[in-house]
Amino acid sequence: MTARIIDGKAFAAGLRARLAARVPSFVEKTGRAPGLAVVLVGEDPASQVYVRSKHKATVEAGMQSFEHRLPAETSQQALLDLVAALNADDSVDGILVQLPLPPHIDDKAVLAAIDPAKDVDGFHVVNAGRLAVGEEALVPCTPLGSLMLLQDALGDLSGLHAVVIGRSNIVGKPMAQLLLQQSCTVTIAHSRTKDLPGIVRLADIVVAAVGRAEMVRGDWIKPGATVIDVGINRVPGAEPGKTKLVGDCAYDECAAVAGAITPVPGGVGPMTIACLLRNTLVAAHRRAGLSDPEGL
Numbered sequence: 294m295t296a297r298i299i300d301g302k303a304f305a306a307g308l309r310a311r312l313a314a315r316v317p318s319f320v321e322k323t324g325r326a327p328g329l330a331v332v333l334v335g336e337d338p339a340s341q342v343y344v345r346s347k348h349k350a351t352v353e354a355g356m357q358s359f360e361h362r363l364p365a366e367t368s369q370q371a372l373l374d375l376v377a378a379l380n381a382d383d384s385v386d387g388i389l390v391q392l393p394l395p396p397h398i399d400d401k402a403v404l405a406a407i408d409p410a411k412d413v414d415g416f417h418v419v420n421a422g423r424l425a426v427g428e429e430a431l432v433p434c435t436p437l438g439s440l441m442l443l444q445d446a447l448g449d450l451s452g453l454h455a456v457v458i459g460r461s462n463i464v465g466k467p468m469a470q471l472l473l474q475q476s477c478t479v480t481i482a483h484s485r486t487k488d489l490p491g492i493v494r495l496a497d498i499v500v501a502a503v504g505r506a507e508m509v510r511g512d513w514i515k516p517g518a519t520v521i522d523v524g525i526n527r528v529p530g531a532e533p534g535k536t537k538l539v540g541d542c543a544y545d546e547c548a549a550v551a552g553a554i555t556p557v558p559g560g561v562g563p564m565t566i567a568c569l570l571r572n573t574l575v576a577a578h579r580r581a582g583l584s585d586p587e588g589l
Contacts, residue, residue: 296520296551299442305563308441308589309354312570315586316355319577327577328357329387329413329570330379334372334398335365340391347389350566356573359385369398373406380408386580387413387573410580413572421462424470429579431572436468438564439500439521440475446519446553447498451476456493458482458509458541459502464523468500489513499551501541511546520547520554523561 320326329351333344344360351358361375372390379388388411394400404412409419415433423430443450455477459465465481472479482492484503493499493513499520501509506526514520524541531537540557548554555561571589578585 296548296554297446298548299446299519299521299553299555299560301438301442301555301560302563304442304445305438305567308564308567309350309570311588312567312574312586313354315574315589319574319581319583319586320355322583323577323581325384326355326357327387327573328359328385329389329573330359330361330382330385332361332363332372332375332379332388332390334363334367334391335395337391337393340393344391347566347569350570351573354570354574356570357384365395367395367398369402372398372403376403376406380406380411385411386577387411387569389414389569411576413569413576415467415572416463421467424467427474431576432471433463433467434565434568434572435464435502435523435561436471437571438568439464439468439523439561440471441568442555442561442564443498443519443521444475450498452478453497454478454480454495455498455500456480456482456496457500457502458489458493459500459504459523461502464502468502472498472500499542503541505541506539507541507543509542509547511543511550514547514550516550517552518550520551521561522547522555522557525557525562 331344331347348358379385388407390403404416409417412420412431415431420430455472457465457469460481460483469479469481490513494515497518502523506528522540522542526539527536528539538558575585
């Protein structure tokens, strides 16, 4: 048996197309396009690539893209002042401060300063709290995208046992909350979990978000389980000096046992930017007093 590949790239392209199709209606009702502001502090190469990708995808969806690139030596107060200005700017519906920030800036203080209604990353404690109690919230993009892929692959998730490996505020915890809302039985596992392979073997759904290359082995997977690999790890490639991207799962081993699996790259990754645009459009509708766009 070889697992069905869950094509995140294709699903994300479809989601972005549906988003773009709904933007003109918002423009017609409000007289403006939804706006996403992205703030990049410093010269981190990976962050620069992400920001370029976000800008391109935002413009392609018919939304306004506001980029703010600040030098690495920018003070925390200057960054907080910019966030305050973006909070007050009615043309901005979503604010994303690209992490990581330089060491002298407290990222928690910066994220806490973002208006929760514009927190399209879903990291603000207000949005985390709303998600935890089942209220309307802006949800972190990676777990939201992972849930969409699961629902597309499996349909109704009710009653399934999901094991989430990883307990970060960005993926693990919100992923568990989203799965609970879908009436899954949810286990959160992590590096201190006793008999982690044994716990994972019980799962109908495995979400690997631990940040360790190929940690989850094929013999951990229950035959027919659905595997969502959130990990993106750069490891040495076949040729000297070359690298390659791998997930948190040993792909070939897991694909030989699982019913369906996301590849790395091309699985969860493309969903993150698509869900960022989705959150921006949803935030724009809510701020304008409109009901959420359908089918997203």
